[in-house]
Amino acid sequence: MDSIAQLAQQYFLLKMGVGHHQPSIDWALERLRLDQEGDDLDIVMLAAATSREEAAPLIEAILQTHLGISAIDDRFAAGKYIALLRTAYLDGKETIESLDEKFTKLYHKLEYPDWLVMLSRNCEYATDIPEFREPFEQEFEYVATLWAGATSPTDFESKYSRGVSNSHDVKYG
Template sequence: MHKIAQLEVYYFELRFGYGDGAACVEWAVDRLTLDEEGNDLEIVLLVSARGRDEVLPIVEIIVERYVGNNALDDHLAAGKHIGRLRNAYLQGKETVHSIDAALTRLYPKLGYPTWLVMLSRNCEYATDIPAFEEPFEQEFDYISKLWESVSTRAEFEQRYRPEISQQHDAKPIS
């Protein structure tokens, strides 16, 4: 399926409250316009869906069909989102403040996972305390690269080392 990765991004955003589903509908319209739907009924149904409650279940079926049920894992989707945020941060499209807002939204929705503790903390502190900017960037680099290198949550959990995250802390002033 063409541009399914883009639908995955929209799906994540929709699940985490970042939109109303209009981007998903536009994606489906593009597939129909370019005759790329391959007679997929859900894509046809998605074109006429309106609002989050109608769009979400249809998109979930499409994503699961073309990407697999790993794409439905909230942690994996959030980890991939963090990778996109870091790329945008490096390009100057995101700031510490905008990343903090995103993490503040993600952290509780994911149930306060251990892998997100240091990143969330350092980001929040970096918004006001310059000494936390470097530790934030170190942890952001570590977490985003780990998520970008895996295709499942289980892979991430095998590779994640809390002791590395603990090293990404502000140094005492001497």
């Protein structure tokens, strides 16, 4: 099915608390418009959904049918999302303040992954302490670049260095 990865990404964002249900409904409407729903009634029902409560279980059922629920890897989706957020930040569509909220939610929902420690911390500090802006941007570039090129969580982890992340800190003295 075309663009099922797009629906999986939207579901991840919804599940992490940083997305909205409407893009998934729009996805289903587009499938109907293009006559790509086949005999999947969950897609038809998703197109008619009006709330997160209606949409979420339908999205999950669609992903289970077409990908298998194990195909949705939260770490990988989070990493790809961070790469997209960096592009949005560089384009001026995201701010340190808006990123801080998103990174905090991801950090907690993903149960505190090591690779997100310095990014989340530096972003939080940069909202109030100007000296942290540069370390935040260095860490953001580092992590986002690794995730952008990663083909799997294992691929990312083989290239990620906590030592490099730790070097992205304010230098006093």
